[in-house]
Amino acid sequence: MSTLDISGLVESTNNLTNTVMGKMAQIDSKLNQANSHYQQLMDSIQSDFPFYALTRNQQLKFADEFSPQGDLTHPDGFMLRNSKVVVELFETVVRSQEPAERSLEQKALFNDVLGTTPKHMYTDFNIIKITFNDPVDLSSNYSIFQGPMNRLTALTHGAFIKVLLGECAFGHSRTKRVPNDGKWHEMIEHRDMASNLSAAYEHGPHIAGVFGTQILVALPATVAGKVPVGRWGYFNKPVFKIESDPQPKVITE
Numbered sequence: 001m002s003t004l005d006i007s008g009l010v011e012s013t014n015n016l017t018n019t020v021m022g023k024m025a026q027i028d029s030k031l032n033q034a035n036s037h038y039q040q041l042m043d044s045i046q047s048d049f050p051f052y053a054l055t056r057n058q059q060l061k062f063a064d065e066f067s068p069q070g071d072l073t074h075p076d077g078f079m080l081r082n083s084k085v086v087v088e089l090f091e092t093v094v095r096s097q098e099p100a101e102r103s104l105e106q107k108a109l110f111n112d113v114l115g116t117t118p119k120h121m122y123t124d125f126n127i128i129k130i131t132f133n134d135p136v137d138l139s140s141n142y143s144i145f146q147g148p149m150n151r152l153t154a155l156t157h158g159a160f161i162k163v164l165l166g167e168c169a170f171g172h173s174r175t176k177r178v179p180n181d182g183k184w185h186e187m188i189e190h191r192d193m194a195s196n197l198s199a200a201y202e203h204g205p206h207i208a209g210v211f212g213t214q215i216l217v218a219l220p221a222t223v224a225g226k227v228p229v230g231r232w233g234y235f236n237k238p239v240f241k242i243e244s245d246p247q248p249k250v251i252t253e
Contacts, residue, residue: 051225053237054155055146055204058221060126066092075128078144084134085143090127090216096120109218112184113160113232122234127218129164132209138167139174141210147203149222155191156227157205159220160184166213174208178215190226 056077062068064076067089074080074087093106099117102110105127110117130143149155157171163180170176171189178185194200204222209215223235 051156051223051227051235053221053223053235054149055220055222056237058125058219058234058237059123060128060218060220062089062126066124066126074144075126078146080144081142082132082134082136082140084132085141086131086133087144088129088131090129092124092126093121093218095122095124105216109160109162109184112162113186125219125234127216130207130209130215130217132166132211132213135211138169138208138210140208142174142206142208144217144220145203145206146222148201149203151191151194151200151202153224154193154226155202155204156223156225157189157191157221158223158227158232159187159205159207160218160232161187161207162216164214164216166215167210168213168215169208171206172202172204174206184216184218186230186232188227188229188232 057075059066060075062072062075063070080087091103091105093102093109096119099107099119102117107117109127132141132143134141159170161168161170161178162182162184163178165180167180168178170178170187172191176187176189178187189205191202202222205220207215207217207220219232219234221235
């Protein structure tokens with residue numbers, strides 16, 4: 001075989017290789033587009049599902065009251081991961097009040113997350129202040145949480161958080177940092193359905209801080225379904241029960 005024949009063969013092989021590589025790139029691109037469209041479709045479908053709270057006491061009541069008496073360490077239903085985390089009642093937001101009469105912090109909360117201060121809401125709720133007093137790293141120094149909860153469905157951890165001092169992170173892996181900019185922020189983390197039964201439970205929502213951090217928190221919860229960003233709020237916790245037909249009365253004479 002002559003040098004010219006070999007050169008032509010090499011050129012043909014290179015052209016074929018380039019053609020195959022180009023086709024593979026097109027296939028990869030189409031697959032990525034299909035995956036993206038599928039995820040968008042699933043997110044759209046899930047966003048239309050009715051959301052309900054898996055955790056309890058999103059209103060952050062203490063001893064079943066908005067203004068409790070005595071020393072209480074944390075809101076009902078929640079646990080403290082670290083005993084040196086201090087939780088205090090900051091103030092209560094009432095469901096109906098003239099916007100101008102609401103406190104400065106309430107106005108800040110509503111304006112930061114809603115863009116306006118409402119007169120009426122669905123329910124009263126508390127704002128709590130959390131102080132982190134243990135010098136451990138951010139991944140270990142998290143505060144109030146609930147669980148375990150069933151993770152055989154997609155979940156959303158969420159809360160409204162304002163950093164007063166220090167560094168705060170939100171979510172299962174504590175990678176979502178809450179900006180320390182003097183504003184309230186809607187913090188949302190989506191968790192997919194567990195891939196196997198050994199991982200079919202969840203704790204949350206996780207709120208962590210470094211030593212000396214102080215934050216304000218409102219309406220924390222873990223909710224079934226993927227709540228879209230910008231839609232966080234109060235979610236009902238339904239009571240599931242078995243309903244049975246009434247038994248016929250037996251008439252005796």
